[in-house]
Amino acid sequence: MIARRSPAAGAVIASLPLLSVLGMIWLWRDTQDRALLATHAEATFWYVLPSLPMFLLIPALLRHGVHFWIALIAGCALTFALYLVTATVAARFGVTL
Numbered sequence: 244m245i246a247r248r249s250p251a252a253g254a255v256i257a258s259l260p261l262l263s264v265l266g267m268i269w270l271w272r273d274t275q276d277r278a279l280l281a282t283h284a285e286a287t288f289w290y291v292l293p294s295l296p297m298f299l300l301i302p303a304l305l306r307h308g309v310h311f312w313i314a315l316i317a318g319c320a321l322t323f324a325l326y327l328v329t330a331t332v333a334a335r336f337g338v339t340l
Contacts, residue, residue, distance in 0.1 A: 263287050286340045289333055293325030 246253020266287075270280055297318035304314035330340050 260287075260291075282339075289329060289338065289340055290326060293329045294322050296325065297322045 245256060263284075267280060267284060270276075270283055274280070300321055301314045301318040304317060305311065309317075333340050
């Protein structure tokens with residue numbers, strides 16, 4: 244509803260890491276394990292980074308006339324590929340995801 248009136252306001256709301264915050268709350272409630280929560284939060288950070296290019300690829304494809312579902316699938320495929328690259332590169336630097 245908000246995004247229909249203001250795409251920028253809708254984007255701000257969509258960018259809020261609500262799922263991540265809820266996940267951290269539930270993990271804390273269930274375990275109260277600081278080390279586990281810290282590991283979870285850090286891994287979330289590293290996995291957010293490779294997801295960002297999707298938000299550039301999808302609009303670029305849409306502006307070039309690519310059908311929405313194809314653009315979305317391409318964005319998800321790019322993100323998945325970058326997740327694999329991120330995990331591989333992070334492991335080489337001793338970061339466990």
